[in-house]
Amino acid sequence: MKIQVAGPGCPRCQMTEKNVFNACAELTLAADISHVTDRKQIQDLGVWTTPAVIVDGKIVVSGRIPSVSELKKIFADAGKAA
């Protein structure tokens, strides 16, 4: 599973990244996590509002900080679908 966190490096984006890491750790999920900070790249991903979380190219969260429990649910569902 490929997880991207998009955000220009603001405190909210760092918190989102931390929550993503925690969610993956709690699920013992082996995911490829990256943080996209380049504005052009964020735009190409189709993200308007940061922070955003993108799972396998799909924007699942945008413009807010998701909680660990919400992320766990999203990742678990995405894992089942794949």
Add this chain to the structure above:
Amino acid sequence: MDWGAYLVFLLQSGLGSLASYLAAHVLLCLLPAFFIAGGLSALVPKDAITRLLGRKASKFVAYPSAAMAGSVLAVCSCTIVPLFAGIYSKGAGLGPAITFLFFAPAGNILALAYTGVALGADFALARVVLSLTFGIGIGLIMALIFSRDDQAHAEAADTGYVGSEGLTARTVIFLVLMVGLLIFGTLQVRLFLNAYASFTLPIQGFDRVQDFLFRLVPFDANKGEEGVSVQGAILIGLLVLIGLAAWRGLGQVHEGYNRWTWASLGLIALTLLMAAARMEPKAHGLEVAIPGKTFGVLLTMAVLAYMARRYFEAYEIQQWLWETWRFVRQIFPLLVVGVFAVGIIRQLIRPEWVQAVAGANTIFGNLAGVVFGVFMYFPTLVEVPIAKMFLSLGMHPGPLIAYLMADPELSLQSILITASIIGRTKAWTYVAWVALFSMISGLLYGQWVDGASPMILLSYLTGFFVILTGCLYAIGRRQMAVLRAAEIEEVGRR
């Protein structure tokens, strides 16, 4: 001249300006405003609004929602740039993007609340109305001028959002209640100001403290300066305590509530209540009067606390508090430094200079306001105390509005960022339009203040728009002609 004494005088003046700002203005307006900003940032799902700005949105939906997005979403500077780029390249296009960019700095809740309390509700209202109309106006103009480019740029399909929720009723009610708190605290209405109860705290010596404070922070009421009252001093003390408690309590609230969280929330509630009451030091003790607004503040806070417990998840409330504290930490230090500097600068500027340049509502005066706004870069919200300083030094309200319109919209920094997204030609065209519109809004507002009849103003405005529409129509025609010529050429070649 004794330079040492002069330096002390300047420092005193800076501190005085800071102290009276903290005591008088900040509390009942900025404290709730920061909480609202935090709530907008943490609780409002952004895609609820950005969905209205998609490629297929009609003009009548896109422009107003762009303005709304500006005031609701743009409280955090790190959301502005991607959102602007998003609207421009993937969404409704150049026009709405410009409207968003123009309205965001003037229309957000922090700027409005602060303008309203520091300069007066009429300035705040003028700022909203003017920047809304002109924001949409400039957006439309830009879309027209660059209509060809706009059609050309990427018509990429929207990436589908997975599972997005709309704005829920509880969030709306919660935010409206906080706006209510802000209004209760600041609105100068009889019902809120009448004292319904009063008592005297039998502690002696407050009158001497008051005398001491007035000597410590000298002020000149004629220049629009304010001294620090005993109540103000108490409130400043409470603010410092809140700051200390919130550092641990709100800064780390995302890890869960701790003792400091409750301490800081309790202190904030106490401060708001104290600020709403009226205290007067007398020889026999401190006289405390409880006006109507104290009850209003108490009631709204109680309902807010109930709602937070009953209808929101702990995680959401923690996010809200964390975002609020983040705004405070980001903006408040700048504001403190800014206000302090303004206090010093005001002693160095002679009122005659300001009056000579912008004392009357002339084209030159308004132009000076705009130029000052563009070339001086002030951090968020610091434009407000600066505007207040100019007002008290004798600047005419017209040029002041011109300055207030131009300063947040145009700074070298924002021009450069904008240019990197939409290109240099478009960015500078935008700058020219903003300068022109700011000047005109200054002139019109100045006339309004000077007592010109609404009919005359309306006819000026209509005349201006007729000329503008004429020019734009001509440009549009010429572009169409160029397009058609190109088409004919193409057909001819075949």
